[in-house]
Amino acid sequence: MSRSYLAGLFGQGIGPSLSPELHEREGARQDLRYVYRSIELDDAQLAPERLRALLAHAVELGFDGLNITHPVKHVMTPLVDDLSPGAAAIGAINTVVIRDGSTTGHNTDVTGFAAAVRQGLPDADLDDIVLVGAGGAGTAVAHALADLGAGALHVVDTDPHRAERLLATLGPRHAGRGTTHTPDRLPALLSRASGLVNATPMGMAAHPGSPVEASLLHDRLWVADIVYRPLVTALVQSATERGCRVLTGAGMAVNQAADSFELFTGRPASRAAMVADFDEL
Ligand code: NAD
Numbered sequence: 001m002s003r004s005y006l007a008g009l010f011g012q013g014i015g016p017s018l019s020p021e022l023h024e025r026e027g028a029r030q031d032l033r034y035v036y037r038s039i040e041l042d043d044a045q046l047a048p049e050r051l052r053a054l055l056a057h058a059v060e061l062g063f064d065g066l067n068i069t070h071p072v073k074h075v076m077t078p079l080v081d082d083l084s085p086g087a088a089a090i091g092a093i094n095t096v097v098i099r100d101g102s103t104t105g106h107n108t109d110v111t112g113f114a115a116a117v118r119q120g121l122p123d124a125d126l127d128d129i130v131l132v133g134a135g136g137a138g139t140a141v142a143h144a145l146a147d148l149g150a151g152a153l154h155v156v157d158t159d160p161h162r163a164e165r166l167l168a169t170l171g172p173r174h175a176g177r178g179t180t181h182t183p184d185r186l187p188a189l190l191s192r193a194s195g196l197v198n199a200t201p202m203g204m205a206a207h208p209g210s211p212v213e214a215s216l217l218h219d220r221l222w223v224a225d226i227v228y229r230p231l232v233t234a235l236v237q238s239a240t241e242r243g244c245r246v247l248t249g250a251g252m253a254v255n256q257a258a259d260s261f262e263l264f265t266g267r268p269a270s271r272a273a274m275v276a277d278f279d280e281l
Contacts, residue, residue: 004033006062010054010076011069012046014038018281019067023275026269029210034265038195046072047107052079054271065264068105072200080105089173092136092142095260107258109140114147115259116251117224119271124222124245125194128217130186131201132211134162137226141199141252142166146174154189156181164167183211196239198225203233210234219243228253248249254278 005027011020015148020036027034044050058066066111068076072274073092076175077083080096080103087093093105117124129150131142145153155163155178163180170178181189190196201207203226212235223239234246239246258269 002032003263004035005064006035006037007065007067007260008037008039008058008063009067010039010041010051010072012041013065014040014069017069018253018278019214019260021281022254022274022277023261023264026258026261026274027265028265029270029273030265032267041072046075048075048079051076055079055103056098059101059103063098065098065260067260068094068096070136072192077158078106079103086143086147086238089171089241090139090169092139094256095263097263106213106260106263107140107143108256108263109137110147110249112141112253112254112256113141113144113226115149115255115271116247117144119255120251121222121224121245127192128154129195129197130154130156130189130193131199132156132183132186133197133201134159134166134180135199137198138197139166139169141197141226142170143173144172145197151176153177154177154179154181154185156183156186156189156191158183173280186212187216190213190218190221193221195222195224196230198223198227198233198235201227203227203235204229208234210238214238214242217242217244222247224251225249226252250275250278 023036082104084106087105087107095106095108097104126266157163167178199210202211222245224247225235226249229246254274
């Protein structure tokens with residue numbers, strides 16, 4: 001009889017999450033007994049002492065791991081026993097590995113975006129990158145780009161404080177130059193950039209449109225959009241039309257799940273099959 005695994009997701013508004021299906025399908029593919037439960041938090045459960053108790057219950061109940069999502073990625077970070085170096089650098093976790101009663105926090109948004117770039121944009125020129133959106137996801141993308149060896153990283157946000165805060169978290173992890181801007185600087189920045197990442201919610205059904213005008217895109221630019229609902233955003237569409245190399249948000253979504261699966265089980269995930277599952281879901 002194969003080993004059994006119990007995993008879960010802490011967060012709010014997680015009903016539509018694809019994580020349970022992605023994990024359970026991969027578990028089934030590997031002949032594992034793998035159960036992944038969504039644990040929807042109510043407002044009272046967002047308090048650190050309640051989260052600490054929930055985490056302790058998960059340990060007692062024999063969970064092998066948890067994914068952590070909005071809005072508790074930061075508040076859970078000091079509650080685990082240990083942090084991976086990458087998670088400590090960014091100060092946010094989306095994965096907790098539970099082994100022998102001890103909890104370790106990881107950030108597979110960072111490793112997942114890095115894996116997506118390696119897989120979907122091999123040999124991409126990382127010398128001069130424009131990152132639009134400096135929220136939680138943008139910060140994970142920035143740390144991934146730093147790990148991949150990014151040169152200049154220009155962080156653009158309508159809120160300049162967010163862009164500055166993001167750069168401050170990077171510290172020595174980013175060896176290149178970091179600058180912050182508001183969107184009016186996009187024409188100048190993109191005219192000499194090698195890559196562009198959208199980490200704003202723009203492009204989602206609830207936030208239609210693109211944060212970057214199509215006329216600013218050129219065929220020397222690779223373009224990554226981390227929005228994955230829909231997969232073909234206005235930015236992905238216009239970048240494709242203008243001859244850019246394009247990475248959709250599926251890459252980050254699938255690879256963060258694959259990285260978490262590997263951390264929970266210690267077994268390699270079949271990433272290509274997980275991409276096919278994602279396309280089907
Ligand atoms: P957030 O709200 O924390 O941050 C968004 C940031 O974008 C904010 O700082 C905001 O000021 C800025 N912004 C909004 N519109 C802008 C514009 N036009 N120009 C410049 N800056 C602008 O959101 P988040 O948690 O960082 O997530 C952002 C999006 O990333 C989500 O909506 C989701 O679609 C996507 N996401 C994808 C994955 C994945 O696995 N592919 C994972 C996480 C998030």
